[in-house]
Amino acid sequence: MRTINFGIIGCGLMGREFASASARWCHLTNAPARPVISAICDTNAGLFDWYKKNFDSITQFTGDYHELLKNPQIEAVYCALPHNLHKTVYCDIISAGKHLLGEKPFGIDKAANDAIVECCRRHSDVFVRCSSEFPFYPAVQRIGEMIETNAFGRIIEATSCFLHSSDLDVNKPINWKRMIEVNGEYGCMGDLGMHACHVPFRAGWVPQNVRAILCDIVPQRPDGKGGVAPCRTWDNATLLCQARDETGWEFPLTIKTHRIAPGQKDTWSLEILGTKASARFSTKNPRLLEVLEYTGGEQAWRQIDMGYESAFAAITGGIFEFGFTDAILQMWASFVSELVEGKPKSRFAGCVTPAESALSHRLFTAALASQKNASTETV
Numbered sequence: 136m137r138t139i140n141f142g143i144i145g146c147g148l149m150g151r152e153f154a155s156a157s158a159r160w161c162h163l164t165n166a167p168a169r170p171v172i173s174a175i176c177d178t179n180a181g182l183f184d185w186y187k188k189n190f191d192s193i194t195q196f197t198g199d200y201h202e203l204l205k206n207p208q209i210e211a212v213y214c215a216l217p218h219n220l221h222k223t224v225y226c227d228i229i230s231a232g233k234h235l236l237g238e239k240p241f242g243i244d245k246a247a248n249d250a251i252v253e254c255c256r257r258h259s260d261v262f263v264r265c266s267s268e269f270p271f272y273p274a275v276q277r278i279g280e281m282i283e284t285n286a287f288g289r290i291i292e293a294t295s296c297f298l299h300s301s302d303l304d305v306n307k308p309i310n311w312k313r314m315i316e317v318n319g320e321y322g323c324m325g326d327l328g329m330h331a332c333h334v335p336f337r338a339g340w341v342p343q344n345v346r347a348i349l350c351d352i353v354p355q356r357p358d359g360k361g362g363v364a365p366c367r368t369w370d371n372a373t374l375l376c377q378a379r380d381e382t383g384w385e386f387p388l389t390i391k392t393h394r395i396a397p398g399q400k401d402t403w404s405l406e407i408l409g410t411k412a413s414a415r416f417s418t419k420n421p422r423l424l425e426v427l428e429y430t431g432g433e434q435a436w437r438q439i440d441m442g443y444e445s446a447f448a449a450i451t452g453g454i455f456e457f458g459f460t461d462a463i464l465q466m467w468a469s470f471v472s473e474l475v476e477g478k479p480k481s482r483f484a485g486c487v488t489p490a491e492s493a494l495s496h497r498l499f500t501a502a503l504a505s506q507k508n509a510s511t512e513t514v
């Protein structure tokens with residue numbers, strides 16, 4: 136099997152998830168190529184021990200990502216850094232001719248995203264995608280098939296949410312994801328928004344305008360050193376959009392990204408209501424897909440137990456559960472497969488494109504203006 140030598144820049148929470156997925160590649164039965172972690176970079180060298188213990192393949196450990204980019208062995212990079220570094224580092228990776236899976240939000244703000252997208256345009260031979268794993272849940276793949284086959288009829292309304300709850304604890308110390316200088320002015324939209332936008336955007340549902348209500352519920356947090364620090368990032372965002380589908384039909388699309396949603400540890404959910412069919416799914420109950428098909432008779436929701444019906448074939452028996460780390464593995468299978476084969480396996484089994492990231496930045500930037508002016512803003 137063809138191997139692709141990867142470098143990881145940013146070896147924290149998400150860097151380890153990718154490394155672990157690469158070590159579990161034997162789980163996939165039909166992957167066209169295999170990622171090999173050959174180089175890693177982080178300014179915190181303390182993180183290297185775990186990688187050293189688990190990956191014999193790594194021959195370069197560095198605190199300077201420029202060194203990793205000079206390594207001719209490296210074909211592709213996974214970059215999982217704080218948002219204020221996305222523009223410079225992503226542009227340097229792409230300009231060095233390395234394929235890139237970059238983390239969301241793909242630039243701390245619209246100007247940074249514009250620069251990354253422009254860099255992609257100038258290096259069209261480099262394959263670039265943005266990370267978002269939730270659409271790889273089998274139930275969402277099934278919903279994607281329903282969208283592709285126009286099973287919903289006219290869309291009445293769609294709602295896509297990504298909800299967290301741990302910030303309800305006002306004693307939780309601040310970290311970079313709650314600092315405006317590092318995380319960005321988008322706050323929770325930058326952190327959580329790409330996940331909520333991925334399926335609607337891939338469906339071709341383009342927000343035309345937005346009325347956003349953004350909330351800063353906890354304005355200060357412990358600084359972890361005995362004092363308090365201002366917490367100026369938006370905690371919760373509710374975006375009501377008028378979306379237009381590929382036929383020109385317009386309908387309400389609600390995107391919710393909440394850091395303070397009581398009881399929701401890490402819930403991604405999608406509900407689509409249509410004239411012919413409706414469907415809903417939440418990672419809270421990851422095997423349950425609910426579908427209502429309407430043919431003129433009684434209206435009843437069916438509950439379908441989804442098994443391990445993954446986009447990329449795997450050794451797991453079809454009756455077993457699918458979870459977060461499986462979604463990460465499937466996302467990586469999608470990136471590697473599209474890199475090698477030049478096209479996604481199917482419409483909804485593809486990672487976020489730079490153009491889709493640009494649409495998310497237009498939406499979040501309009502949402503900031505909507506909140507500021509209490510207005511409906513064009514996207």
Ligand SMILES: NC(=O)c1ccc[n+]([C@@H]2O[C@H](COP(=O)([O-])OP(=O)(O)OC[C@H]3O[C@@H](n4cnc5c(N)ncnc54)[C@H](O)[C@@H]3O)[C@@H](O)[C@H]2O)c1
Binds near residue numbers: 178217
């Ligand atoms: N796809 C997902 O589900 C998901 C989940 C969490 C975070 N993320 C995204 O992943 C990215 C990273 O988040 P994380 O949770 O892994 O953060 P993290 O803080 O755990 O890891 C970031 C790492 O970057 C390192 N770093 C900082 N500056 C550096 C530099 N100049 N050079 C090299 N390394 C440097 C830090 O030492 C740290 O280890 C963010 O863009 C975030 O939005 C995605």
